[in-house]
Amino acid sequence: AGNITTTGSLTGGNVATSKLSGFVSNTSAEASSRTIATTDNGMILKCTAAITLTLPAAGTLPEGFNCMILQLNTGQVTFSGTFSNRNSFTKTAGQYAIATVMYIGGVYIISGEMSN
Numbered sequence: 001a002g003n004i005t006t007t008g009s010l011t012g013g014n015v016a017t018s019k020l021s022g023f024v025s026n027t028s029a030e031a032s033s034r035t036i037a038t039t040d041n042g043m044i045l046k047c048t049a050a051i052t053l054t055l056p057a058a059g060t061l062p063e064g065f066n067c068m069i070l071q072l073n074t075g076q077v078t079f080s081g082t083f084s085n086r087n088s089f090t091k092t093a094g095q096y097a098i099a100t101v102m103y104i105g106g107v108y109i110i111s112g113e114m115s116n
Contacts, residue, residue, distance in 0.1 A: 025068070036101060040067045047092075050075025055083055055101070055108045065103040069112075071095060079110055089114035 027044045033052040038061055045053070045067060053069065071077050071092040077099070078091050084107055092099055092113060099112035 036061070036067070038062065038065070041065050042067065044068045044070060046070050046072045047075075047077045048073050050077070052078045052080050053101075055079065055081030058082070058103075058106050058108070061103045063103065063105075065101075067101050069099045069101065071097040071099075076115075081108065083108035083110050085110045085114060087114070089116055091115055 025042055025044050027046055028040075030045050030047045030051060030053075031049045033054070035054040035056055037056075041062065047053075047069060050073075069077055069092065071094065074095050076091040076094070079099075079101075080090075083101075089110075093115040094113070097113035099110055099114055102109045102111075
C-alpha cells in the first residue's frame, strides 16, 4: 500500500508473471524515415507523414519487443527489412490505421491494418 517513486530505470523479471497494469504508453511524433530502435519498445509512434520505418537486423531488438505504429496522416507508413505478416503487406492501410511491430523467436512480425 502507498506510493512508489523512482528515477532512472525500473528493471524487473522478464517472465510471464511479470506484469504491469494501469499504465499508459508513451508516444512519439515521427515525421521522417528512420530505423526502429530499442527505445521504441512499448511506444506508440504517431507517424505524421509518409515515412519508411526500417527494421534492424534480427537479434538487434530484445525478445518480446513491441511497439504500435499509428498512421496519423494521409501518407502511408512503409516498412522495410525482413519481416513476416499474413499477406506480405508492406504499408499501413490509410489514415488512422494501426500496425504493431513485434520481435518474437528471432522473427519480426508486423500485423494490423496493412496494405500495399
